[in-house]
Amino acid sequence: MNNMEKRNQTAFPGFLLLGLTEDPKLQPVLVSLFFSIYLVTIFGNMLIVLISISDSHLHTPMYLLLSNLSLNDICLSTSTIPKMLVNIQENIQSITYKGCLTQMNFVLIFGGMENCLLAVMAYDRYVAICHPLRYTVIMEPCFCILLILLSLLISIVDSLMHSLMVLRLPFCTHLEIPSFFCELPKMLKLACSDTLIDNILIYISSCIFAGIPLSGIVFSYIHIMSSILRMSSSEGKHKAFTTCGSHLSVVFLFYGTGFGVYITSIIMDSSRKTAVASVMYSVVPQMLNPFIYSLRNRDMKDTMRKFFSRIASVL
Template sequence: METGNDTQISEFFLLGFSEEPALQPLIFGLFVSMYLIAVFGNLLIILAVGSDSHLHTPMYFFLANLSFSDICFISTTVPKMLWNIQTQCKVITYAGCITQMYFFIHFAGLEVFLLTVMAYDRFVAICHPLHYTVIMNPRLCGLLVLVSWIMCVLNSLLQSLMMLWLSFCTHLHVPHFFCELNEMLQLACSDTFLNNLVMYFAAVLLAGGPFAGILYSYSKIVSTITGISSAQGKYKAFSTCASHLSVVSLFYCTSLGVYLSSAATQSSLSSATASVMYTVVTPMLNPFIYSLRNKDIKRALKRIIGVPAMHGTIILRPEMRP
């Protein structure tokens, strides 16, 4: 096999989690279940937001975009892995690998930006409630989502184009279940200094920057909530951002844990297994986190699946006769 960026003959082999034949049906069934739950759950969130006029607010507009991003995010990696298990073929073409890498970087970055935008929305709602409808107008909401998409497209395009300039050795076995950027750089035979520099710079700028924005927003939110006199008011204010805070913690803790553990153990198998947490588990759990404690979402979901909503309680008492 020739080296270089000649895409006509280049192929990669995704090793996945295990080569044991007895474990393949178990892995296939597990990931099919998680994938279907994630896609179906996020699709229900999108349908609920789109069909209920009461949910046509900035918070639910961003939530629908996050659900769409979750569907795309998990769809960049899991279907190809399931196909490889089913066909017992681990091959992915050079073009397919670069394409998968592009969309993975794009939707991972979009998750970060949307979570940051949602934190800003909660900051305005709690810290500036009287000006909320003026500040979070439809034009600004659309602009925030558009800027998020543009930033992610530019970053993923830059990372993918820089990958095209690298030369790869003849041993092209990827110890992962998808074409992860860092794993691909380790397989390159040519100098990857510039690629690593751009990758870490983008991680600090496009992941660390939004995370700092989220921390700042929640520091202001906590400061505002502590200033509320009544306990009921504090609970009501905190409940409006509890779901978002749970999703942010889940996404950042799992993704940060993956890269810290991989740097500490240098084990590709443990890194691939840990990557499941933020690439598969997080998109699967997000719909549950946002729907279980949200009365508006539950009401819209009940209407979609045909469960009548109970708006009141009628108590029938027997007539008292003398």
């Protein structure tokens, strides 16, 4: 292959995002549905952040990490949903090469950040339950901020590695992405060169950047469960389970939907069905996380009640 042919392969205007359905009757329904989901995601997560900031009793490592998780959920949803709504509303499917690469980057960064933050939050619960007397010493604010920044750095490095990998790939003429956003695996399938090495790198990086945080979560909860079972007080056990319940629910939701999409992509032949499945891990957890934390957390519910009471008194 000569240089001219390579230039012709890579000099394309962009990709086509096929979305979730081709049925024009369903397009208005999708706009209404995803616009509502986006508003609920933004409002719910911003409420968590505002409540955590407004009440001095919630100025603890747990709520600092929760606030950052909420901000990350807002960013992750914003990286996919608005573009999809614009495409449906204006009846266009195109996205530029740079736009697609940028969107893929943001999805990888904020998806990886969510993965790391859940591991850090599991460690926070481990210290709180297994080493309660040393909790304030270990989980001091500077250390928490350092863990958050480290999570961001790891996510950026992972995203940059995948971006450099995609940049060196030549793309041919079949540029249709069967999804509503630019997903890395689906972009690799459009390359007109051998992607074996690229796929191997994805599996290796997934084992490192996703496997290690997941292992940390499992390790933390093994020790947490062991400590809870050794407690003599039933009240102490209930309090410990309540403390971990919200985080465990979010962990199961995030990893459960992620594994579900992976299994669906293997079993199902239809690219449309896998696109619908992608909604489960890229949209749904970010919308439900605020409800899980606000409904299962007594401190959060009490503070939320006071917060809305203050707003009502001002109005």
